[in-house]
Amino acid sequence: MDKRTTAAEIVAELRDGMTLGIGGWGSRRKPMALVREILRSPVRDLTVVTYGGPDVGLLCAAGKLRRVVYGFVSLDSIPLEPHFRQARQAGSIEAVELDEGMFQWGLYAASLRLPFLPTRAGLGSDVMKVLPWLRTVRSPYQDGEELLAVPALPVDVAIVHMNRADVRGNAQFLGPDLYFDDLLLGAAKRRFVSCERLIPTEELTREGSFLTLRIHRGMVDGVVETPHGAHFTECPPDYGRDEAFQTEYATAARDPEAWKAFEQRWLALDSEAEYQRAVAARANGSLQ
Amino acid sequence: MSGATRAEVCAVAIAEAFRDDGEILVSPIGNLPQIGARLARLSFAPEILMTDGVAFLVADVQPLGAPSGPSIVEGYMPYRAVFDTVWSGRRHVMMGASQIDRFGNQNISCIGEFQKPKAQLLGMRGAPGNTINHTTSYWIPNHSKQVFVPKVDVVSGVGYDRAAALGPKASRFHEIRRVVSNLAVFDFETPDHAMRLRSLHPGTSVDEVLAQTGFPLVVPASVPATREPSDEELRLIRERIDPKGLRDREVRS
Numbered sequence: 001m002d003k004r005t006t007a008a009e010i011v012a013e014l015r016d017g018m019t020l021g022i023g024g025w026g027s028r029r030k031p032m033a034l035v036r037e038i039l040r041s042p043v044r045d046l047t048v049v050t051y052g053g054p055d056v057g058l059l060c061a062a063g064k065l066r067r068v069v070y071g072f073v074s075l076d077s078i079p080l081e082p083h084f085r086q087a088r089q090a091g092s093i094e095a096v097e098l099d100e101g102m103f104q105w106g107l108y109a110a111s112l113r114l115p116f117l118p119t120r121a122g123l124g125s126d127v128m129k130v131l132p133w134l135r136t137v138r139s140p141y142q143d144g145e146e147l148l149a150v151p152a153l154p155v156d157v158a159i160v161h162m163n164r165a166d167v168r169g170n171a172q173f174l175g176p177d178l179y180f181d182d183l184l185l186g187a188a189k190r191r192f193v194s195c196e197r198l199i200p201t202e203e204l205t206r207e208g209s210f211l212t213l214r215i216h217r218g219m220v221d222g223v224v225e226t227p228h229g230a231h232f233t234e235c236p237p238d239y240g241r242d243e244a245f246q247t248e249y250a251t252a253a254r255d256p257e258a259w260k261a262f263e264q265r266w267l268a269l270d271s272e273a274e275y276q277r278a279v280a281a282r283a284n285g286s287l288q
Numbered sequence: 289m290s291g292a293t294r295a296e297v298c299a300v301a302i303a304e305a306f307r308d309d310g311e312i313l314v315s316p317i318g319n320l321p322q323i324g325a326r327l328a329r330l331s332f333a334p335e336i337l338m339t340d341g342v343a344f345l346v347a348d349v350q351p352l353g354a355p356s357g358p359s360i361v362e363g364y365m366p367y368r369a370v371f372d373t374v375w376s377g378r379r380h381v382m383m384g385a386s387q388i389d390r391f392g393n394q395n396i397s398c399i400g401e402f403q404k405p406k407a408q409l410l411g412m413r414g415a416p417g418n419t420i421n422h423t424t425s426y427w428i429p430n431h432s433k434q435v436f437v438p439k440v441d442v443v444s445g446v447g448y449d450r451a452a453a454l455g456p457k458a459s460r461f462h463e464i465r466r467v468v469s470n471l472a473v474f475d476f477e478t479p480d481h482a483m484r485l486r487s488l489h490p491g492t493s494v495d496e497v498l499a500q501t502g503f504p505l506v507v508p509a510s511v512p513a514t515r516e517p518s519d520e521e522l523r524l525i526r527e528r529i530d531p532k533g534l535r536d537r538e539v540r541s
Contacts, residue, residue, distance in 0.1 A: 025367065052411075072411035079410060091404035097397060099416040101371045119375070120461070121417030124446040124454050130402045145457050176343035177366040 023160030071100030111186025169220030394445030
């Protein structure tokens with residue numbers, strides 16, 4: 001039951017055209033080490049399903065995406081994701097833009113093996129117009145109410161980043177919100193967790209209350225330790241968002257030359273270890 | 289009281305939108321909505337529930353952008369619980385709008401054609417679900433014809449005409465209570481729920497509002513002035529809620 005694996009092995013499961021679910025929310029607790037590994041791989045034409053942040057932006061900038069399924073894409077402290085905007089405005093990606101509650105319902109339906117779940121969210125809005133394949137369903141009971149049938153959003157591979165995990169794939173969030181990471185794993189055929197620190201199972205309940213143990217080993221196929229692996233998104237209580245880095249990222253995105261330089265400096269590195277060394281050196285430099 | 293800035297008048301108008309909401313979740317998005325909701329809570333609406341913007345319901349009111357210490361947590365409200373609250377209807381949100389039309393349709397998705405927009409914005413976010421499930425208000429700090437448009441490019445938040453087209457069953461929880469801008473306050477208390485000028489902030493005129501609005505506005509024969517802050521409200525805003533003066537950066541007098 002030792003499910004330890006590597007970022008490279010996880011990314012090797014991806015095939016062109018697959019649907020990839022990415023955990024976290026905006027610029028919060030994103031599995032960025034795994035996203036960076038995808039950037040180093042040849043995989044392309046992915047559909048990404050996520051409450052989007054810089055994961056979507058980086059994959060857009062690298063031309064990895066064919067379609068994005070999202071309720072929003074934002075860097076939180078910087079409201080608009082620059083690379084995602086450019087991709088949308090160039091018409092280079094297909095947008096499946098849902099209400100963020102509908103998005104949850106889609107993951108939940110997939111995790112329960114249901115074809116859809118009903119809701120009022122989306123009715124009357126242009127979600128129904130821009131996604132003309134969405135259907136409504138009538139309540140079979142006396143009320144006869146017509147509701148939006150949110151289709152299940154199954155994904156081929158899901159990746160989430162957690163604070164702690166054990167080698168068997170029991171995983172723990174120590175920050176304020178699990179977001180919808182459990183539903184995303186439930187919606188996936190293959191399920192992977194990266195974590196800040198692998199610890200012995202018996203230490204999990206010493207790190208946090210049993211309420212933080214929302215992802216158990218039956219929900220996980222592989223686990224990898226990627227310290228600082230959510231950088232530059234936040235991963236509390238281990239670390240906050242690297243706002244200076246995020247600002248550099250967003251600023252570089254505005255200018256092709258600056259972006260080329262940013263790519264050279266941060267994304268063309270051969271490994272996550274090199275990236276983390278460069279990030280640490282940058283932080284030390286800014287302290288001096 | 290004289291000496292209130294435009295931003296402070298806006299803060300009171302926003303607070304008034306939450307009057308009589310009862311013990312429900314109030315979600316003010318943006319600095320001025322935050323100030324207004326905190327003012328409501330410290331004065332005439334102590335019962336409203338508010339979060340710290342992360343995942344906790346807080347029992348105290350902290351200065352905006354300058355917390356004086358850890359908040360007093362009275363409950364847990366991660367996003368999943370927020371969505372449950374949205375769908376239960378026990379919430380009043382005040383959102384922004386990149387565009388809004390005369391029936392209160394709101395756009396925060398994109399400008400231009402959806403398939404290849406001129407400008408991608410946030411995305412639908414929670415606007416469709418919010419508007420069809422519970423009371424919604426809007427805050428618009430830059431009242432102009434670019435925002436108050438005849439027709440929004442994408443309907444994120446559902447307006448009254450769209451809600452009516454769904455029929456009484458699907459639209460029974462829909463309510464757009466108020467639109468507060470830097471110039472005036474608006475509501476939809478008209479026979480066809482077209483937007484109506486409710487009150488004018490001191491220093492603005494009907495002509496100025498009409499000149500900055502891209503659709504026919506319902507203007508009553510007599511338009512009252514937006515209520516000015518009381519001495520106590522000014523004290524709360526200036527000393528307790530927004531000592532850093534973020535309000536005056538969002539709305540200039």
